[in-house]
Structures are given as structure tokens and as C-alpha cells.
Amino acid sequence: MIRGFRGWALAVLVAAVAGSASARETERGPVTNLPLPRFVSMKAAEGNVRRGPSLTHRIDWVYVRRDMPLEITAEYGHWRRVRDRDGAGGWVHYSLLSGVRTVIVEEDMLDLHARPAEGAQLTAKLGVGVIARLGECLTEWCMLEVNGHSGWARKTALWGVAPDEVRD
Template sequence: MGQRAKAFPGRRLRALPALALILGLLCPPSAGAQPTDRGPVTNLPLPRFVSLKSAEGNARRGPSLSHRIDWIYKRRALPLEVTAEYENWRRVRDRDGAGGWVHYSLLSGVRTVLIERDMVEMHARPSAESETLAMAEMGVVARLGACTPDWCRISAGGESGWVTKDTLWGVSPDEVRE
């Protein structure tokens, strides 16, 4: 979808067992995880969703400028999930599970979502029977508004409406927002 570009293709380096243990403690797995932990720097829930503030952002192998760049995100407002914190760095992952350490200044608390299905109907109300106001293509990044247990209000390209939550990436399945 053009949301990231591989920066330096090549062989993978293997972590030393002690380093792997430390990284495992700093970066717990987040697939399907619920926000039960708090970040040691911000005291915000982990995992949590944020968005890319700039049009380009480097995702590094570790939390410093001396670490190798694994990915370059090239899409402003792209939703990302923060899975760990270390000083001014946040470990993030995208919809595909790829990611790395990003400097906090490149991230925004503005919530966005990624449309995961093609031609998603945007409704006037959170009901499949309500009027369809617009259609959203797969890959569209939209601003996230209110959410019920099954629906979220989004806006993109001058249009806004309610879509089913299961068509979005960037919002937790049980998340409710006002």
C-alpha cells in the first residue's frame, strides 16, 4: 500500500541470548493484547494506538539514532500501535506487524484508522439499515471519532460516517469512545 519502504535489505543479525532476553522484557508481544500494562515513561496504557505525525519516519532496530533503520514509514497520519517505551523512543508496529523504535517526536496522539476492506459503507448512524453516505476504499487512512462496541465514526476526504469496527485497523475490538 505504499505505507512503508524497506530501507536496507540484507541479512538479519542474530541477537545474543542475553540481549534477546532484555529486548523480550522491554518489548512484550502485543498481538491481541489488551491494555493491562503502563508505559514506564508516559504511564499511558500499553499497547495503545497513535499516528505518524510527519510524512516520513524511521523505524529503527533499537531505541537510539545509532541503531540501524529497518523501515521508513512514508504516510502521514498512518495508525501505529505503541508496544513499548524507552526514554524518548516508542516501539511501534503497523497493521502488518512490522515496525521498530520511533522517536516520540514523530508520533501524534491523534487517532486514525486504516480501512481494511474495499468499499466500506459509511452510514449516517451506527446501523446497517441507515442511509449510506459514502464508500471508503481499502487502504484509506481516516480520522477516528466516537466508537460503540460495534461501530466507529470516521472522517476522510471531506466525508464522515459510521462504519463497522471490524473493517478498521487502529482501534481495539472492545474500545468505546465518546
């Protein structure tokens, strides 16, 4: 009897874990019905970051970098809770955000390659903190474009794209 109960309990536990994993993968924002979390970028050159989702909440700081990638973690009305690459965040009005995808380079002198391969010809080198427009992404590589230069970079050197994300 104990053996049967353990087997049943294990099956319930596995089903619960599998169910929560699939729920996490398909979590949708209550306002937009878009996936959460998801990456966006700053449309505005300046945007207030507030403690809560309204104009009455205190401004904690101001983002001052157009195209900076941010991760939306929650939605409430016209407000989006975001976090930046340092983990800092707060609530930003949706009109300040864009669906255009960008990334921040996190590795100094990051090589951009003509093809998604380590030995491929170099097209450019990017410094830490450079913001690039995100294009196609494979399992380990993403196509970037910045100031007229384009090429493939290793995904692990970028913030603003999920490790398992593939884009066409």
C-alpha cells in the first residue's frame, strides 16, 4: 500500500511541476495578452520610472537612453513593470516603450561575424554597453545591426534576448 501511495504521490508531483512549467511558458499579460516576461525597448529619449502604476506614485529615477532594452514583467492598465539589465526597475507608461527589439553588449570588444560561426570573418567589434538592434536569433547566435554595421554575435554576450529564444 505504501509503495502504491508513493507512486501515486510522485505522479501527482510530476504532473504539478509539469503543469506549472507549462503555465510559466504561456503566461500572458492581462492587458495585452502578450507573453510575460518579454523584452521591449525605450521609445522615448527619457522616461520616468515610478514605484507604482500611476502618475501619483513617486518617481524613483529616469531612464535617459533611447532604444535601451527592458524586460516587461507585469502589466496594469496603461502601465508596464520593467526591469533593466542591472535588475533595477519600476513602472513605466506604455507610450514610452516600443516593440522594437534591441540588446546591450555585455562583453568588451565583442566580435561580430559575417556568419554565425566562431571562425567566420569579422565585420566589427563592439564595446560594452553598446545598444544594437536585434535581428534573427539561432540557438547560440543573434544577428545585430548598429550604426550601419551588422553581423552575428554570441547570444551569451548580450542582454535583451532570452537564452532559449529563437527569432526569424
